[in-house]
Amino acid sequence: MNNKTVLFDKHLEYNGKIVDFAGWQMPVNYGSQMDEHHQVRKDAGMFDVSHMVIVDLGQGDIRAFLQYLLANDVAKLQLAGKALYSCMLNEKGGVIDDLIVYYMSDEWYRVVINAGTREKDLAWINKHAPAFKVNVKERDDLAMIAVQGPNARAKAFEALPVDVVEAAAPLKRFFGADCGDWFVGRTGYTGEDGFEIMLPSSEAAGLWDKLAAAGIKPCGLGARDTLRLEAGMNLYGNDMTEDTSPLISGLSWTVALDPVERDFIGRGPLEAEKAAGVKQKLVGLVLEERGVLRGHQKVMAEDETGQVVGEGEITSGTFSPSLQKSIAFARVPTGIGKTCKVEIRGKLLQAAVVKPVFVRDGQPV
Amino acid sequence: MSEVPSELKYTESHEWLRVEDDGLVTVGVSDHAQELLGDLVFVELPEVATEFVAGDECCVVESVKAASDVYMPISGEIVEVNEALADEPEIINTSPYDSGWLFKIKPSAEELADLMDADAYQAIIDE
Structure with a gap:
């Protein structure tokens, strides 16, 4: 496993420190993860996320x-370009992957899935697509660059082709637009405004x-994780897996049990889990x-009186550069x-329990 | 390119040692190690007056990325720790061989000769 994105030489040129990530040679930082x-x-940074998998769905009843x-x-x-975040579940209600789907038209939906789950995701999608006569096309001819930060959009407009700027400028949050072979989504994985730009490799x-010339600095996977x-955004493989339901992974808001007539894979186990009372939460x-x-x-x-009511486990933890404190997600009894x-190393340290979101749009929550 | 001062001794686990005039041995992590670790955010120092044998885990340095053990490079007693690191662990990034030192040891055995000199350590990190 030694895959390289089309930007690999750029990462070396910009002094990226390369590490293995899900079989990909990716920059973890270009000097300082903290910076x-x-x-x-505070400003604008860019990430190579070309290792992620873009899948176009066409024909059939998508x-x-x-x-x-x-x-x-x-x-x-309902509106062309609108994006939706969702989990794709297995028959037991466990999470195969989380993804973003863009509705471009009744003939075209674009799905972006994780790099580390590429094979099993594609196998699962391809297994179920024929019943709906849907055509599944992996777009490995495209690269993807995320530009993120309060100034990211304005700076990106200086660098993008004019027709792409025209398509991207009117986008509201969580919408995407295409322009020839280019595609811009006003989406991201940092809690800041910005774009995810897909374009020919x-x-x-x-x-x-x-x-970079427009002042958007290269950022590595290290900063992407702390951001x-x-x-408050989950990482697949850490915060949810095939063995955890979205209901105990802080993702209930992404599970649409209404309308009740809609049958989706994993629905039965989730209904049963809910009926029995969900035992844990993130x-x-x-x-x-x-x-x-x-x-x-x-x-x-x-509990509220300080009595121990059970054990849980941290699913993701780090030092928060914005808060200058350590933060985490943990799966715990409800x-x-x-x-x-x-x-931590045999010692019991005190922590406050909060909603799993710490910073949004540059401000502590 | 990492700095490897010629007057220091080194271990394979990237600690450096400096013999002071009073016979105490100052220990830190190498420039190469701090580069690998990235931005440091927390250091768990050993307790003063604790005795360790060479190879014991005695200290933990944590970057944003991960926690790494620091090993006792020679046997002895911890006589002083760098308290400044509690508030400013990033000193290790900016000054690994000077103000970013971790602790001082009063050696209990003659083990310094077994450690690497700068050339040998340089060869290891060049691999």
């Missing part, structure tokens, strides 16, 4: 297919240089002592109150 984090919160395939309901997509290196965690933690929360650390959940203790 790159602040760059996105809407009915996606209403069966996804836990969220694409019936919510052959043009990616040129755009990278132009974006998404602060923004919360945010803020460490009140010195240290760093990390995935898999044990959490002693406390009876948890406002406090817990986290076991």
Whole structure:
């Protein structure tokens, strides 16, 4: 596993420190992960996300297919260009992957899935598509660059081709527009405004240089992780897996159980789980002592009186550059109150339990 | 290119050692190690007066990315720790060989000769 995106040489040229990520040689930072984090919160940064998988769905009854395939309901997509975040579940209600689907027209939906789940996602989509006569086309001819930050859009307009700017400028949040082989979504994974730009691979290196010249600094996967965690966005494989339902992963808001007539894969187990009473939930933690929360650390959940009501586990943890404290997501018993203790190297440290979102649009939540 | 000062001793696990005039040994992590770790955000220092054997895990340095153990490079007693790191762990990034030192050891055995010199360490990190 030694895949490289079309921008690999650019990462070396811009002094990217390369690491393996899901079989891809990707930049973890270009010097300082911390500086790159602040760059996105305060100004504008860009990420090569070409390792992610773009899939175009055409022909057939695409809407009915996606209403069966996804836990969220694409019936919510009424305006052309509108995007929807959803989980794709297995028969047990576990999460195969999370994704974004753009509704471009009744003949064209675009789906963006994770790099690390590429094979199984495509197999699953291709398994169910024929019943709806839907054509599935992976767009490995496209690269993807995310520009994120309060100044990202304005700076990107200086670098993008004029016709692409015309298509992108009117976009509201969570909408996308195409322009020839280019596609711009006003979406992202940082909690900041910005674009995700998909374009022909052959043009990616040129755009990278132009974006850099416009003052959008290259940022690595390290900053991408701290930014998404602060923004309260789940990471597949950490915060939800095939063995966890969205209901215990902070993703209930993405599961559309109404209308009841809509049959989607995983619906039965989720209804049963809900009827029996959901036992766990995903919360945010803020460490009140010195240290760093990390995935898999044990959490002693406390009720409002400080009594231990059960154990949980951190799913993602890091040091928050914006808050200058350690933060985490943790899966805990639903009876948890406002406090817990986290076991770090044999010591129990005090943490506050909060909603799993810490920073949005540059401001602490 | 990482700095590898010629007057120091080194370990394979990227600690450096400096023998002071009073016979105490100052320990830190190398420039190469801090580059690998990235921005440091927390250091868990050993307790003063604790005795360790060479190879013991005695300290943890954490970057945004990950936690890494620091190993006791020689046997001895911890006599002083760098308290400044509690508030400013990033000193290790900016000054790994000077103000970013971790702790001082009073050696309990003659083990310094077993450690690498700068040339040997340079060869390891060039691999």
